[in-house]
Amino acid sequence: MHNISLNMPPMVQTFNPEDLFTRRCIWVNGPVIVGAGPSGLAVAACLKEQGVPFIVLERANCIASLWQNRTYDRLKLHLPKQFCQLPNFPFPLDFPEYPTKFQFIKYLESYASYFSITPQFNETVQSAKYDETFGLWRVKTIRKSHSGNSFNEFEYICRWLVVATGENAEKVVPEFEGLEEFGGHVMHACDYKSGKSYNGQKVLVVGCGNSGMEVSLDLCNHHAKPLMVVRSSVHVLPREVFGKSIFELAVKLMKHFPLKVVDKILLILARLILGNVEKHGLKRPKEGPLELKNSAGKTPVLDIGALKKVRSGKIKVVPGIKKFTEGKVELVDGRVLQIDSVILATGYRSNVPSWLKENEFFSNDGIPRNPFPNGWKGSAGLYAVGFTRRGLSGASLDAISVSHDIAKSWKEETKQKKKAVASHHRRCMSHF
Ligand SMILES: Cc1cc2nc3c(=O)[nH]c(=O)nc-3n(C[C@H](O)[C@H](O)[C@H](O)COP(=O)(O)OP(=O)(O)OC[C@H]3O[C@@H](n4cnc5c(N)ncnc54)[C@H](O)[C@@H]3O)c2cc1C
Numbered sequence: 122m123h124n125i126s127l128n129m130p131p132m133v134q135t136f137n138p139e140d141l142f143t144r145r146c147i148w149v150n151g152p153v154i155v156g157a158g159p160s161g162l163a164v165a166a167c168l169k170e171q172g173v174p175f176i177v178l179e180r181a182n183c184i185a186s187l188w189q190n191r192t193y194d195r196l197k198l199h200l201p202k203q204f205c206q207l208p209n210f211p212f213p214l215d216f217p218e219y220p221t222k223f224q225f226i227k228y229l230e231s232y233a234s235y236f237s238i239t240p241q242f243n244e245t246v247q248s249a250k251y252d253e254t255f256g257l258w259r260v261k262t263i264r265k266s267h268s269g270n271s272f273n274e275f276e277y278i279c280r281w282l283v284v285a286t287g288e289n290a291e292k293v294v295p296e297f298e299g300l301e302e303f304g305g306h307v308m309h310a311c312d313y314k315s316g317k318s319y320n321g322q323k324v325l326v327v328g329c330g331n332s333g334m335e336v337s338l339d340l341c342n343h344h345a346k347p348l349m350v351v352r353s354s355v356h357v358l359p360r361e362v363f364g365k366s367i368f369e370l371a372v373k374l375m376k377h378f379p380l381k382v383v384d385k386i387l388l389i390l391a392r393l394i395l396g397n398v399e400k401h402g403l404k405r406p407k408e409g410p411l412e413l414k415n416s417a418g419k420t421p422v423l424d425i426g427a428l429k430k431v432r433s434g435k436i437k438v439v440p441g442i443k444k445f446t447e448g449k450v451e452l453v454d455g456r457v458l459q460i461d462s463v464i465l466a467t468g469y470r471s472n473v474p475s476w477l478k479e480n481e482f483f484s485n486d487g488i489p490r491n492p493f494p495n496g497w498k499g500s501a502g503l504y505a506v507g508f509t510r511r512g513l514s515g516a517s518l519d520a521i522s523v524s525h526d527i528a529k530s531w532k533e534e535t536k537q538k539k540k541a542v543a544s545h546h547r548r549c550m551s552h553f
């Protein structure tokens with residue numbers, strides 16, 4: 122870690138009869154990066170290359186905790202590999218076009234070790250606030266011990282703060298009337314690993330984004346009977362068009378045509394390849410797929426086989442939920458269906474508003490207000506990586522911009538400090 126402990130006397134923050142917390146102050150000669158997912162690792166690597174010291178704080182006990190702890194076994198990247206690698210370190214040549222989550226995790230581990238990035242694990246940022254008087258960020262954290270039985274509080278003081286906690290930091294768990302009476306097993310998709318234990322069960326999958334579709338498909342493959350809730354609408358696109366990635370095609374088209382035209386082309390191709398999906402209950406939104414991704418952050422589904430199961434009736438599409446009763450769900454169309462368990466594929470949200478004491482750069486939903494490509498730089502040394510709704514490729518672009526900007530001001534400030542020290546030294550010497 123590149124930091125200097127100020128050795129300040131421990132300050133008693135709160136008095137708790139069971140725990141006496143002490144908060145240690147640590148000066149960081151560079152940025153504090155919050156989050157050790159792909160975004161935090163990418164910005165850390167780019168800073169390393171430019172000789173800027175930093176620290177990375179991570180609440181989990183490992184890097185890329187979303188990928189390691191909160192995703193299902195059959196997950197594969199659904200964009201081709203060239204859009205998913207991080208700066209300055211390509212995927213191994215033998216990786217398939219769509220790497221598995223385990224290959225991706227291995228790559229991230231090699232990435233962290235190649236750039237010698239050693240995050241401070243089990244440390245959750247609880248608040249970060251800009252101190253106007255000193256022109257510095259104060260980042261307060263709580264660190265869990267290895268045993269998990271004791272906690273220590275820290276305060277990091279720094280000039281630059283990089284937010285890399287992700288668009289998917291917390292699960293969204295909506296409230297449903299009667300869910301406590303339901304009695305069956307209920308969990309969020311982030312805790313789903315495989316359909317192994319659901320053999321023969323009727324499972325209500327709430328949500329039809331990429332998670333809902335892929336969990337439903339996995340349940341089918343494990344001989345369960347999924348019912349997938351589509352309460353509003355969804356764009357389903359083929360992952361490939363005539364053997365070529367539709368995402369790659371969209372990126373190429375965007376260089377020549379406006380977004381609305383690209384959306385029209387994507388929808389014509391989807392219709393040609395997938396047919397009319399609306400007759401199966403998968404109503405398309407009014408806005409086009411890329412337009413909707415930009416405006417509302419809603420990712421189109423890239424189909425990897427769920428649609429075939431919908432067509433054959435193996436995945437049953439049902440409308441919104443009215444309420445739950447014991448062993449049953451009542452739908453908005455009045456139908457009452459018997460079900461065994463529920464999987465909430467209801468999405469994720471950013472957690473930035475819960476800890477960052479700032480509301481100019483980030484909006485209430487925890488995403489920077491400025492749209493791409495200007496969403497990475499705030500004021501007073503505040504930065505964001507991985508919030509442009511452009512997946513891993515967007516995070517890599519942010520990491521490069523952020524690291525260059527920080528390196529520039531870090532080098533200027535370090536030079537000024539060195540000059541000040543040298544002139545102070547000269548003044549002291551002249552007294553002799
Ligand atoms: C199931 C799933 C599949 C996906 N597949 C793809 C894909 O194929 N291609 C693609 O481009 N994108 C995909 N995404 C999008 C995904 O968001 C990115 O791939 C990527 O994980 C984003 O990286 P990140 O570092 O910004 O966020 P994350 O990976 O979420 O990492 C953020 C880190 O910050 C930590 N953190 C959060 N709050 C705090 C705090 N207060 N203090 C300390 N640490 C904190 C978290 O523990 C986490 O480790 C997928 C998302 C999901 C949910």
Ligand SMILES: NC(=O)C1=CN([C@@H]2O[C@H](COP(=O)(O)OP(=O)(O)OC[C@H]3O[C@@H](n4cnc5c(N)ncnc54)[C@H](OP(=O)(O)O)[C@@H]3O)[C@@H](O)[C@H]2O)C=CC1
Pocket residue numbers: 196197198199200289295310327328329330331332333335350352353354419420441442466467468469
């Ligand atoms: N293979 C891959 O690479 C995968 C990538 N991902 C990515 O992870 C991110 C998150 O995806 P995902 O987890 O699917 O989340 P999304 O936010 O994309 O989808 C959430 C779904 O839940 C529905 N929903 C929310 N609340 C309710 C409710 N109260 N009742 C009924 N339905 C509800 C939403 O419906 P509505 O639209 O009406 O709000 C929507 O269909 C995306 O970026 C996605 O692309 C996910 C899985 C696999």
Ligand SMILES: O=C(O)C(=O)Cc1c[nH]c2ccccc12
Pocket residue numbers: 199200368414420421423510511512513
């Ligand atoms: O955020 C995701 O889940 C992704 O897979 C990355 C992504 C960014 N922009 C998109 C547009 C269409 C499909 C996927 C993505």
